[in-house]
Amino acid sequence: MFVLNGVWDTILLKRNHHKIIFLRSLKTRIFLILLIVGLIPCISMRYAILQNYEQRAVDVRTTDVTTQLRILANHLITYHYLQDTSSEVINAEINQLSSLYDGRVMIINSDLRIVKDTYGISENKTIISEEVIRCIKGESDSKYDKDNGYIEMTIPITETVSFGDNPDTAERKERVRGVMLVSASTDSIRITMDILSRKALIVEMIVILAILIVSVLAAKALIKPFEKITEALNQAQEGYTDTPISVTDCLETEHIGDAFNRVLGRMKVLDDSRQEFVSNVSHELKTPITSMKVLADSLISQKDVPIEVYQEFMEDITKEVEREDKIITDLLSLVKMDRTAADLNIAEVDINILVELIMRRLRPIAQKRDVELVYESLRPVTAAVDEVKMTLVLSNLVENAVKxxxxxxxxxVTLDADHQFFTVVVADSGIGIPKESIDHIYERFYRVDKSRSREIGGTGLGLAITRSAILMHRGSIRVESVEGEGTTFTVRIPLSYIPV
Ligand SMILES: Nc1ncnc2c1ncn2[C@@H]1O[C@H](COP(=O)(O)OP(=O)(O)O)[C@@H](O)[C@H]1O
Ligand SMILES: [Mg+2]
Known part of the structure; x- marks a missing residue:
C-alpha cells in the first residue's frame, strides 16, 4: 500500500511539475486566455438560444391546443356529450384533434368516469388523479414532460347556468361538468430542436476552430518580440559584440533591450578596467626585474670588478627586490579588499590608540624628512571596525602626507566624532595635488609624478586600497588640495558597523 502511495505521489508530482512548466510559458497563457474568452460566449450563446426556442415552442403549442380544446368543450356541452357519447360529429372532432396533435384525448365526467378515450383503452374506468380533481374545481393545468416528449393538459368542461326567471336580471354562473385530459406530443418541437442543435453545433465547431487558429496566431504574434529579444540576447552573449541590441517591436522589448545595453556597457567598462589593471600589474612587476637584470648583467660582463662596485650593485638589486615585495604586498591587500564584506573582521577598537600607534610607527620617516607630525584628539573614540584594514587606511594617508x-x-591628524560617525582629518603642508589629477588619485597604479613616487617607494596602490577599505566600512573619503600649499583628506566612518 505504501509503495503504491509512493508511486502515485511521484506520478502526481511529475504531473504537477509538467503542468507548472506548461503554464509558465507566456505563449500558452495567452493562448488559453484567448481560447477561454472566445469559447465562453460561443457555447453559452448556443445553449441560451436553444433553451429559449424550446420554451417558446412549448408555450405556443400549449396555447394552440388550449384554444382548440375550449372550442371542443363548448361543443361537448351543446351536444350533451357527457351524458351520451354517440354523437358522430363530436367523435369525429375529438379524433381529428387527437390525430392533429399526435396525442390522446380523454373526456371525464363529473363522477370522474372516463366517457371517451381516443386510445380506447380506459373507457368507463374511473380516474382519480390530483390534476383531474383540481380541474373539477375549475383549475386548468398544463405540464411539459421533456423526457417523454409530450405536454399534458387538463381543461375543465364548463356550462353557464342562469338563476332566476327574467333573462335580463338572471344571475349567471359557470358550472364544471367534466374534465378533458389531453396529452399532446412535442415530437415536432424535438425534431426542430435536433436540427437546430446540429446546425448550431456545426457553426460552433467552425467558430471554435476559428478561435483556436486566431488564439494560436495571436499568441505567436504577441510572443514574437520576446522571442526576438531572446535571440538578440543570445547572439550578443555568444559573440560578445559591442553593438547594442534593439528590438523596437514593442515598448516592453525596447525597455529590455535598453536595460541589457546598460548592463553590457557596465560589463565593458569592468572588462576594460580589468584588462588595464592586468597590464599595469605586469608592467609594475616587470620594472624591478628589468632593473635587477641590467644590474646583474653589467656585473657579469665586466672582468675584475672591484668589491666596492659589487657591493653597490648588490645594494641596488636588494632595493629592487624590496620594491617588488612591496608591490606584491599591496596587490594582495587590494585583492583582499575586493572580496565581500563578509571577510571583515569587525571588533570594538579604540581609535585614539590606533592613530597614536600609526603616528609612532611613521615618526622616524617624518623625522628623516624634517616633517613635524601633530596629533590632536578631540574626544575618546571607540568604533566597530576591522582593525587591520583601518590601520591600512590611516597609515596610507599619513604616509602620503609625510612623503x-x-x-x-x-x-x-585630527580625530573627532559625533553620535554616528568618527572623522579623521589628515592635513599636510605638502606639494598638493594638481586639479586635473584629483579625480584619478584613487585609481590603481595612478601617481601624479611617477618618478617621485617611485623614488619614495610608492606603488600607486595605496589610495586604492584605502578607498576600498573605507567603502567596506560604509564610510566616505574626501580630499581638498591646493597645489604647492597642501592637501587635506577627510575620512568618515560609522561608529557601529552596518551589515547589508
Ligand atoms: N598628501 C598628498 N599630497 C600630495 N599628493 C598626494 C598625496 N596623497 C596622494 N598623493 C598623490 O596621489 C598618488 C596616489 O597615491 P597612492 O595611491 O598612495 O600611491 P603612492 O604609492 O604613489 O603613494 C600619489 O602618487 C601622489 O601623486
Ligand atoms: Mg601612498
Missing amino acids: YNKEHGWVK
Whole structure:
C-alpha cells in the first residue's frame, strides 16, 4: 500500500511539475486566455438560444391546443356529450384533434368516469388523479414532460347556468361538468430542436476552430518580440559584440533591450578596467626585474670588478627586490579588499590608540624628512571596525602626507566624532595635488609624478586600497588640495558597523 502511495505521489508530482512548466510559458497563457474568452460566449450563446426556442415552442403549442380544446368543450356541452357519447360529429372532432396533435384525448365526467378515450383503452374506468380533481374545481393545468416528449393538459368542461326567471336580471354562473385530459406530443418541437442543435453545433465547431487558429496566431504574434529579444540576447552573449541590441517591436522589448545595453556597457567598462589593471600589474612587476637584470648583467660582463662596485650593485638589486615585495604586498591587500564584506573582521577598537600607534610607527620617516607630525584628539573614540584594514587606511594617508611633503613641513591628524560617525582629518603642508589629477588619485597604479613616487617607494596602490577599505566600512573619503600649499583628506566612518 505504501509503495503504491509512493508511486502515485511521484506520478502526481511529475504531473504537477509538467503542468507548472506548461503554464509558465507566456505563449500558452495567452493562448488559453484567448481560447477561454472566445469559447465562453460561443457555447453559452448556443445553449441560451436553444433553451429559449424550446420554451417558446412549448408555450405556443400549449396555447394552440388550449384554444382548440375550449372550442371542443363548448361543443361537448351543446351536444350533451357527457351524458351520451354517440354523437358522430363530436367523435369525429375529438379524433381529428387527437390525430392533429399526435396525442390522446380523454373526456371525464363529473363522477370522474372516463366517457371517451381516443386510445380506447380506459373507457368507463374511473380516474382519480390530483390534476383531474383540481380541474373539477375549475383549475386548468398544463405540464411539459421533456423526457417523454409530450405536454399534458387538463381543461375543465364548463356550462353557464342562469338563476332566476327574467333573462335580463338572471344571475349567471359557470358550472364544471367534466374534465378533458389531453396529452399532446412535442415530437415536432424535438425534431426542430435536433436540427437546430446540429446546425448550431456545426457553426460552433467552425467558430471554435476559428478561435483556436486566431488564439494560436495571436499568441505567436504577441510572443514574437520576446522571442526576438531572446535571440538578440543570445547572439550578443555568444559573440560578445559591442553593438547594442534593439528590438523596437514593442515598448516592453525596447525597455529590455535598453536595460541589457546598460548592463553590457557596465560589463565593458569592468572588462576594460580589468584588462588595464592586468597590464599595469605586469608592467609594475616587470620594472624591478628589468632593473635587477641590467644590474646583474653589467656585473657579469665586466672582468675584475672591484668589491666596492659589487657591493653597490648588490645594494641596488636588494632595493629592487624590496620594491617588488612591496608591490606584491599591496596587490594582495587590494585583492583582499575586493572580496565581500563578509571577510571583515569587525571588533570594538579604540581609535585614539590606533592613530597614536600609526603616528609612532611613521615618526622616524617624518623625522628623516624634517616633517613635524601633530596629533590632536578631540574626544575618546571607540568604533566597530576591522582593525587591520583601518590601520591600512590611516597609515596610507599619513604616509602620503609625510612623503609628499616639503622640507620643514608639517602633518596634522585630527580625530573627532559625533553620535554616528568618527572623522579623521589628515592635513599636510605638502606639494598638493594638481586639479586635473584629483579625480584619478584613487585609481590603481595612478601617481601624479611617477618618478617621485617611485623614488619614495610608492606603488600607486595605496589610495586604492584605502578607498576600498573605507567603502567596506560604509564610510566616505574626501580630499581638498591646493597645489604647492597642501592637501587635506577627510575620512568618515560609522561608529557601529552596518551589515547589508
Ligand atoms: N598628501 C598628498 N599630497 C600630495 N599628493 C598626494 C598625496 N596623497 C596622494 N598623493 C598623490 O596621489 C598618488 C596616489 O597615491 P597612492 O595611491 O598612495 O600611491 P603612492 O604609492 O604613489 O603613494 C600619489 O602618487 C601622489 O601623486
Ligand atoms: Mg601612498
